[in-house]
Amino acid sequence: MTHPSAEQVWEWLDQVPDPEIPVISVVDLGIVRNVQWEDDKLVITVTPTYSGCPATSIINLDIETALRGHGIEKIELKRQLSPAWTTDWLSTKGASKLEKFGIAPPQPAGGPSRCPRCGSPKVEKVSQFGSTPCKAHWRCLECLEPFDYFKCI
């Protein structure tokens, strides 16, 4: 029996939005670690962003639903903890989509490089935590708007 190629599956997964930040896909987020056929079963390896992230189970469900929609019947989702997820795995495309959406992408320096709205580098931290486990709360000192910063871990 022939089945869709792994490349095809990656493309489909790149259409599955992150439930909390729908402008980026689960592939952009870097949590899909592997796609592999084992005979007639498709095995997808997913790593969680944060241990307690409530979106994890929704993401698994969304992945499964999407693949069923493409006619795949036997699917196994494997959880992989190691190597632990890092924001280094966020795609370049994902990072620029985040910024357009108003969320400052992660920076190795530990804070946003500029305000995602006006581009000013004058920003300050309001709180190390934000609206979801993956974000922190910052403020722009130029346009005065608050914004989310995607934490770098």
Place this chain on the structure above:
Amino acid sequence: MTRDEALFQFLLRMGDNTLVLGHRISEWCGHAPVLEEDIALANTALDLIGQTQLWLGLAGEVEGKDRDADRLAFHRDVWDFHNVLLVEMPNGDFGQTLMRQFLFDAWHSIMLGRLQKSADHRVAEIAEKTGKEVAYHLERSADTVVGLGDGTPESHQRMQAALDYLWPYIGEMFASDDIDAEMASAGIAPDPASLREEYDALVTKVLSDATLAIPQSTFSHKGGKAGTHHSEHLGHLLTQMQWLQRAYPDATW
């Protein structure tokens, strides 16, 4: 005691620490002094509950008696809990909550660092994952302890009182027993006493930046890890946390 029995107990200790502390901090949800702190505490609680699922999930697997993380969390009684006493201490004021958090985070981050080298790859993987989250918790709790300790006379006095109150609960995190000895000889976990030096260095640095005086007493309460002598506070916490699963066993959404 077989090695797996010891491992099961060790995993309960790790998972009960995060479960009880996670529940304690979640009690602040909607009550913190400012919105940002409320969100920060709720997110920390969420991380800890997520970590609990990993530790207790593995504990259930090792035990092999068909108990999953939920079963272990909601259907054990107080004397079967193995968290250190520190994490079950009441929240008190915001300062006391953050002091407790800092004293635990400091131990937790050092412990998880060591566990990443565990001979049991399942333990090492959980430590790798959760260690990143805990490093973030520690950064925040340490900053807050310094901010409040070296703050106004009122906040300083409250932080000193919190430290004096919680200090006698530190020693339990470094006390060893048979289970620790078995884990150490198997290379699964470090001897708890071996974490003390690094802990003291870290805590002394932060508390001195916070202009707080470390209490002189070396007296230490114990009994939480072993499960033999929990404080009167844990039972009250469990009545809240376990109520629904006890009243309606196996209820699902």
